[in-house]
């Protein structure tokens with residue numbers, strides 16, 4: 067134990083084996099076969115060396131080089147070696163590809179667990195991994211659109227050997243994909259996009275206009291939206307053209323943003339950039355929505371990782387730091403705070419892994435229907451909870467939680483980000499409402515899922531009954547969309563905890579989240595068994 071009443075380093079543990087809730091969730095959702103692999107990944111991520119890479123990647127920020135020394139445009143972003151090392155590790159683990167390469171039962175769940183663990187350590191690298199992962203189903207379906215897409219691009223997108231070089235894709239070991247939808251005119255309302263796409267004689271298109279947010283600009287290709295003569299359409303836009311010349315994509319500047327600093331987000335100008343149509347003209351939103359569903363899944367998993375990571379740091383600190391003659395974790399009020407935070411971590415973890423099961427290759431139609439409601443509802447709720455949890459976890463560490471050498475300040479900056487990504491709070495809740503109104507199968511699957519715990523907790527029974535009445539009414543107004551989305555998420559979390567968590571956890575969640583919850587953490591009522599909850603972690 068270091069002197070000065072300071073806890074020993076958090077690093078050095080196994081992030082998977084030290085997380086019984088995640089292990090239970092993996093087993094419950096069909097990914098237990100991946101136990102050894104996840105344990106190895108948890109050990110690798112838990113090393114001091116990996117935490118150091120994460121800290122360094124966020125200190126040594128990417129730099130834009132628009133021109134070379136003789137004034138030619140190059141539009142290159144230089145990343146620190148720590149970024150490349152983290153990317154190489156995650157790609158070797160298959161975070162961007164494993165379920166597509168080996169689509170066995172539980173593959174999405176196993177991949178979700180690996181991605182969640184990654185989210186406890188570093189978040190900027192998760193952006194290009196997610197976008198590459200999410201693009202695959204759409205690209206597979208669009209294979210005929212682009213000559214060489216199937217033979218040249220897909221094998222490299224699915225490859226595990228990270229290759230950051232600016233080279234024609236045929237000469238690379240792997241390729242990464244990004245996404246460009248948002249323009250200055252509108253991000254939620256992408257129909258306001260003005261970037262234009264003109265068809266050339268050879269069937270390709272020339273794109274002219276700007277994108278206001280264009281993350282991971284060094285990706286080998288981006289999927290972008292632009293206005294063709296038939297309306298808003300989805301395009302495949304490579305960074306280098308076949309033959310190796312640079313496509314006419316100018317990086318204007320990098321964003322100085324809230325959130326991680328390791329990943330570059332840019333503003334770009336298309337100056338007649340060459341792209342290939344995916345799907346039909348005018349169907350751009352319908353085509354790209356499949357990618358958006360998978361990125362939303364990752365927002366849930368990523369935020370669950372952030373929550374778990376912050377709570378684990380808080381627990382570690384409280385178990386080693388003494389105040390007023392006792393360890394912090396022995397003080398009743400601190401136990402209340404920690405137990406309350408643990409409820410969030412366990413709920414987010416179970417929700418994320420349950421949602422991942424809906425995305426399995428062998429998922430029956432009822433699971434696909436459930437995902438239609440559960441994805442936006444959980445995306446809203448878990449991402450929103452992250453900010454409050456991380457802020458409270460930082461306070462558990464006292465002043466140390468506010469110093470940049472500690473990961474908590476970085477996590478705090480990251481916490482609100484997933485909420486704006488791929489459907490901000492309001493927009494995602496309006497999507498929940500749309501699904502509830504238009505897709506009776508989704509409501510049916512949700513209620514069937516919730517009925518698995520009927521009779522176990524009368525508070526949840528009443529909550530679900532009210533929710534069912536709300537969802538059956540055609541009168542849900544936009545005004546209430548956040549409440550409806552939040553109630554769906556809370557009901558799902560409560561049901562998963564009652565089925566898969568130690569009894570004290572399920573009981574405390576129902577007691578505190580179904581009606582009489584406090585507005586801050588640490589307000590669990592007397593009688594809730596905080597000691598038992600803490601013993602589960």
Ligand SMILES: Cc1cc2nc3c(=O)[nH]c(=O)nc-3n(C[C@H](O)[C@H](O)[C@H](O)COP(=O)(O)OP(=O)(O)OC[C@H]3O[C@@H](n4cnc5c(N)ncnc54)[C@H](O)[C@@H]3O)c2cc1C
Nearest residue numbers: 245246247248252253254279280281331488490491492493
């Ligand atoms: C760090 C970062 C990286 C990003 N990377 C990318 C990227 O790689 N590619 C990309 O395409 N985009 C990217 N984005 C952009 C992001 O997806 C958009 O910012 C987001 O979709 C919101 O769009 P907007 O900024 O135009 O806000 P707006 O659409 O103007 O929304 C503003 C506010 O109004 C609310 N709102 C909108 N419509 C309604 C309504 N009907 N009812 C009630 N409220 C409403 C929204 O919820 C939001 O709170 C990134 C953003 C950030 C912060």
